[in-house]
Amino acid sequence: MSERDPDAELLERIGRQDPAAVRSLVSRKLPRLLALATRMLGDRMEAEDVAQEVFVRIWKQASRWREGEAKFDTWVHRVALNLCYDRLRGRREDPHDEMPEEIDPTALPEAGLEARAQDQRVRDALAALPPRQREALVLNYYQEMSNIDAAALMGITVDALESLLARARRNLRAQLAGSGLSKDKS
Amino acid sequence: MTPERFHQIVEAYGAEPRRWPQQDRAAAQAWAETHREQADALLAQAAGVDAWLAADKVAPPGAALFELVLDAAPGRRTAPRRRLWWSGAAIAGVGLMGGVAGAFAVSFFVLTGAAQQLPPVHESSYLTSSFGGSSADWSDE
Numbered sequence: 497m498s499e500r501d502p503d504a505e506l507l508e509r510i511g512r513q514d515p516a517a518v519r520s521l522v523s524r525k526l527p528r529l530l531a532l533a534t535r536m537l538g539d540r541m542e543a544e545d546v547a548q549e550v551f552v553r554i555w556k557q558a559s560r561w562r563e564g565e566a567k568f569d570t571w572v573h574r575v576a577l578n579l580c581y582d583r584l585r586g587r588r589e590d591p592h593d594e595m596p597e598e599i600d601p602t603a604l605p606e607a608g609l610e611a612r613a614q615d616q617r618v619r620d621a622l623a624a625l626p627p628r629q630r631e632a633l634v635l636n637y638y639q640e641m642s643n644i645d646a647a648a649l650m651g652i653t654v655d656a657l658e659s660l661l662a663r664a665r666r667n668l669r670a671q672l673a674g675s676g677l678s679k680d681k682s
Numbered sequence: 683m684t685p686e687r688f689h690q691i692v693e694a695y696g697a698e699p700r701r702w703p704q705q706d707r708a709a710a711q712a713w714a715e716t717h718r719e720q721a722d723a724l725l726a727q728a729a730g731v732d733a734w735l736a737a738d739k740v741a742p743p744g745a746a747l748f749e750l751v752l753d754a755a756p757g758r759r760t761a762p763r764r765r766l767w768w769s770g771a772a773i774a775g776v777g778l779m780g781g782v783a784g785a786f787a788v789s790f791f792v793l794t795g796a797a798q799q800l801p802p803v804h805e806s807s808y809l810t811s812s813f814g815g816s817s818a819d820w821s822d823e
Binding site for chain 1: 728735742
């Protein structure tokens with residue numbers, strides 16, 4: 497690996513108990529991790545729990561972190577995703593809770609809340625995607641990871657990642673068109 | 683760049699060239715320039731999903747969450763210990779003051795003879811228990 501891990505210098509300072517470095521790392525990673533977990537879980541409170549748990553693990557590992565094949569950011573994302581999947585597995589008893597199939601705009605109180613309804617439709621549509629499609633889309637689009645990094649994180653090839661991304665977008669487009677039914681479940 | 687590859691790129695990564703794979707970006711943009719009509723149809727379709735995705739915003743972490751995360755960091759563990767040190771000193775101080783007060787009270791009683799005004803230590807009523815010495819006779823009941 498020719499490029500240095502962008503978090504390496506910060507981690508070295510954390511290893512020397514530098515409080516400014518600790519704050520910098522939290523400022524840099526917490527919003528990203530919270531956004532990742534919120535979109536994977538569709539639940540803010542659970543996402544905050546996951547973000548805190550990831551940092552507990554970061555604090556245990558930070559001083560011992562050595563640059564190697566994986567970037568620190570990739571490792572952090574893997575930890576966060578594992579914690580998200582643990583929680584998603586816990587929801588299997590009630591699959592409707594994880595994957596809302598239909599959105600009823602008439603259930604919203606006022607037509608003037610159209611913008612908020614649109615936000616909710618996006619969030620519901622993301623939640624309705626099969627988890628691996630959602631993971632691919634969240635990593636590549638929202639977390640802005642390169643296709644190579646996202647594929648490595650997911651343990652798949654770039655071709656497989658592109659296939660997941662294309663299917664995720666087709667599903668979203670179907671929901672955007674109002675059908676919400678022509679979902680590709682793989 | 684083939685039409686099929688351009689289609690794959692837009693289907694997977696959307697309409698914004700900055701999101702296309704770095705190794706394909708220049709070639710894909712060049713292909714779009716020379717095949718405007720075909721490219722625009724694909725890009726317009728993808729742009730709708732892009733706009734939809736962009737509408738989803740996650741609120742940034744609040745100050746409380748930020749502090750909770752910081753409190754768990756290794757360097758922050760010194761703060762509770764400092765508080766513990768002060769509370770230990772306070773307990774020791776209160777104990778010391780109690781000892782001084784007790785010593786003063788004992789010396790006061792000894793010097794003034796005040797202890798003699800207390801009831802005799804072995805006064806009978808202090809020795810009576812429910813197991814003996816009771817004058818009550820329940821045999822008549």
